[in-house]
Amino acid sequence: MTHTFILASASPRRRQLLAEAGYSFEVDPSDLIESEPLAGVAPAEYAADLAWRKARAVADRRKTGLILAADTVCAVGAEILNKPIDRDDAERMIRLQEGHDTEVITGLCLYRADRPEWLGAVEISVVRFRPLSDSERRSYLDSGRWEGKSGGYGVQDHDPFVTVAGGSFSNVVGLPMERLAELLAAHPNFMK
Ligand SMILES: Cc1cn([C@H]2C[C@H](O)[C@@H](COP(=O)(O)OP(=O)(O)OP(=O)(O)O)O2)c(=O)[nH]c1=O
Numbered sequence: 424m425t426h427t428f429i430l431a432s433a434s435p436r437r438r439q440l441l442a443e444a445g446y447s448f449e450v451d452p453s454d455l456i457e458s459e460p461l462a463g464v465a466p467a468e469y470a471a472d473l474a475w476r477k478a479r480a481v482a483d484r485r486k487t488g489l490i491l492a493a494d495t496v497c498a499v500g501a502e503i504l505n506k507p508i509d510r511d512d513a514e515r516m517i518r519l520q521e522g523h524d525t526e527v528i529t530g531l532c533l534y535r536a537d538r539p540e541w542l543g544a545v546e547i548s549v550v551r552f553r554p555l556s557d558s559e560r561r562s563y564l565d566s567g568r569w570e571g572k573s574g575g576y577g578v579q580d581h582d583p584f585v586t587v588a589g590g591s592f593s594n595v596v597g598l599p600m601e602r603l604a605e606l607l608a609a610h611p612n613f614m615k
Contacts, residue, residue, distance in 0.1 A: 431481040433491040436579065436597045441491075444600055451485065453477035453492060466498040468527065469544045470530030475543060478502060489614070490534040495597045497550070497574030500528045504574045513569035517560060520528035520574060521553040524588060527574070527595045531602060535613065541605055544601035547589030550574075555584055 430441060433452035441448055455477050462471045473494035481490045497504040507513035529547045530565050533542040555563065563582065569575035578585050578595045593600040607614065 425443045427489065427551065428491040429481060429485060429488045431477050431490050434493075434597050435454040436577075437493060438594050440596060440598045440600055444604075445475045446493070451481055452595070453480040455480050459495075459505070462514075464503075464504050465501070466496055466526065466528045467547065469503055470494045470496050470581070471532075471543055471545050472529045472530070473542065474530035476532075478532040478534035482539060485536050487537045488535075490532075490536055491603075492532045492534070493529055493598050495527065495529045495573050495595075498528060499523055506573055507569055507572055507575045510564055510569075513575040514560070514564055516575040517555070517563070517569070517596070520550075520576075521554045521584075523552055525550050525574070529594050529597065529599050531599060533606060533607070533613070534535055539554055540613065542610055544599070546591055546594045546602045546603050548594045549588045550578060550595060551586050551588040553584045 428446060428448040430431065430437060430448045430450045431453045438450060457473055474492050478490045478492035487550045507516055527550050529546050531544045532541055568580055569576060576582060578587050579586060587595055591599045591601055
């Protein structure tokens with residue numbers, strides 16, 4: 424079964440995952456300015472809230488249609504890692520994650536602009552981050568592959584220092600495809 428979504432995202436990874444799974448959709452990014460997490464906010468709460476706000480921003484503009492939005496963050500303990508703002512920030516994030524099992528959390532929101540009604544979910548995967556030598560770290564940071572990616576890495580880029588040790592791979596890349604399919608199957612009336 425295919426569904427027509429409005430994908431409220433500028434992420435090429437989300438676009439690719441949805442297309443590969445055979446969903447029909449158009450792209451209309453939210454352009455939401457992502458606020459930094461407030462102290463004490465749990466990563467799952469933060470990601471779910473941002474996904475909802477991205478969906479809501481597009482729903483307000485479009486007035487009709489089924490909006491799909493997501494937000495992915497990495498977490499080391501309670502510390503939330505968003506997209507690095509520059510190379511130094513990427514280095515800070517990489518160093519924080521080295522030698523740890525980290526969590527990658529994606530908040531997902533399906534929002535019906537015409538009613539309005541929404542469904543939300545949060546998916547958590549575990550990523551194992553091995554320590555890097557100084558020269559490995561430097562050459563990785565020089566590569567710029569950290570740009571636009573939460574935590575400063577892309578598990579899909581096949582960098583040898585990160586592996587998914589638990590949970591969904593697509594969730595780490597930005598969209599938990601299994602969870603999306605479950606949500607749609609569990610709420611058939613939502614689609615009508
Ligand atoms: C951890 C990780 C994140 N990412 C990406 C997915 C997301 O594009 C990005 C997290 O930032 P997001 O704010 O979730 O998304 P975005 O700004 O790219 O796009 P939009 O808000 O318009 O939907 O990090 C990877 O590509 N690979 C990874 O391994």
